[in-house]
Amino acid sequence: MSTLIIFTILCTNLIINSFPTTAVSTIKVGDQLNRNSQLLSHDKVFTLGFFNFPDANSTYLGIWETNDELSFTNKVWVANPSKPIIPSSSIVLMIHPDTGKLIIASGETTLVNISDNKFTPGDNLTATLSSTGNFKLKNETDNQTLWQSFDYPTNLLLPGMKIGVNIKTGQSWNLTSRLRIGNPDLGAFTLSWEPTDEASQRFMIRRRGQPYWTSGNLNNQISPNKFEFLTVDNGYPYNVSYVYNNDERYFTIHANLSVSFSDCMMRCWDDCSCLAINTQENGTNCVTWHGPKSTKFKINQADTSERKYVLESQHPSKATTHIWAPIVAGIGFFYFRSASDYCGILRREILDSKLRRDEEEMTNILLG
Structure with a gap:
């Protein structure tokens, strides 16, 4: 049975x-x-x-x-x-x-x-x-x-x-x-x-x-x-x-x-292995990156890159205060360009608008 x-x-x-x-x-x-x-x-x-x-x-x-x-x-x-x-x-x-x-x-x-x-x-x-x-x-x-x-x-x-x-x-x-x-x-x-x-x-x-x-x-x-x-x-x-x-x-x-940028910040702060965050484009979840604290992110200005907000020490010698530093890092997957330039422009406008909202929300949080 x-x-x-x-x-x-x-x-x-x-x-x-x-x-x-x-x-x-x-x-x-x-x-x-x-x-x-x-x-x-x-x-x-x-x-x-x-x-x-x-x-x-x-x-x-x-x-x-x-x-x-x-x-x-x-x-x-x-x-x-x-x-x-x-x-x-x-x-x-x-x-x-x-x-x-x-x-x-x-x-x-x-x-x-x-x-x-x-x-x-x-x-x-x-x-x-x-x-x-x-x-x-x-x-x-x-x-x-x-x-x-x-x-x-x-x-x-x-x-x-x-x-x-x-x-x-x-x-x-x-x-x-x-x-x-x-x-x-x-x-x-x-x-x-x-x-x-x-x-x-x-x-x-x-x-x-x-x-x-x-x-x-x-x-x-x-x-x-x-x-x-x-x-x-x-x-x-x-x-x-x-x-x-x-x-x-x-x-x-x-x-x-539905989650906000501040929700993702708090989730990352509560997870000792979390290194960086962002929100999904549709605003339904957080995107997080995990790994050892020695992990380093490299700047990548290519179209295939994805923005990450990385938790960094503001005073490396003391390691007591942390800030969220926005960087762009490569994400390592194949990206197929659209045959239409309009689609690419529209996508960039959507991402830019989302980025502005995230940065405005982060600024409001940090300024209290």
Whole structure:
């Protein structure tokens, strides 16, 4: 008997109607989120709060799509899947004032340690539910992310999440099935992104640690490369890619929704392997280049070149301040000229207009 396993990719382009005006997306040290309150992402797409599965006498902390009619079962992330809590009106989510950790507590008792971050007295800590569905614990003093839910996926992959491994820290990003519907405890199946040799990666599903299914080698290139373009049932396309370097090897997806130049800047700043960016001509996604920090870009004035905005140090000796430097670099593919000069002129006008918009937006961002 053959078995079909489907991993669902969730689209986050949602329409929200109405929400309480008091909803917030962030808690800080001293705040408490109880069972009757919730965090709402800035764009109102995601909600974080306590919940109970139907017919289950246990409480969990999780994230769900705000307008999902089946949100009582369709949680995109659960903080304590293997540590259910007995329902109580005294349960709260908070940042511990002494340890700086995200915890679920009841009175003076810590029920669940959600984060494992180290704490330094005086840290200005906040926990924010972002518009991507990522729940981040940050030190606002130095803008450092101390912990994030995207590093601990459960059974569902959201755009921006990773499946793979951080070579430097040993952190693995895997998806694990639920024990059953209505019980988020860890199930028998795990999806991972594994190297087969120095030039290939593959998906692997394991059942209780034993190989159950493999995709086979998906790509034979070491450098970051988009190997497939998927379209889900609702028609929204997803950009599927992977990163392979000395620090990280992972698979990820990004929703091709309308993005601005500033969105691409933030995506690159949050990715340590990102070297340069631009936006696609149709404005639906970011184009990024990855590699070692020693990578150098050469100026190329040819018609076949593509503009890149490269993150460079403004003070190389200190390496503390960075700027976006626009350069033109060769992109290494065959370009066939149109038989019509008009088409070439029109294309240049479109690209010039797009470039002006990007530069104006970048200037506005830098000038505040």
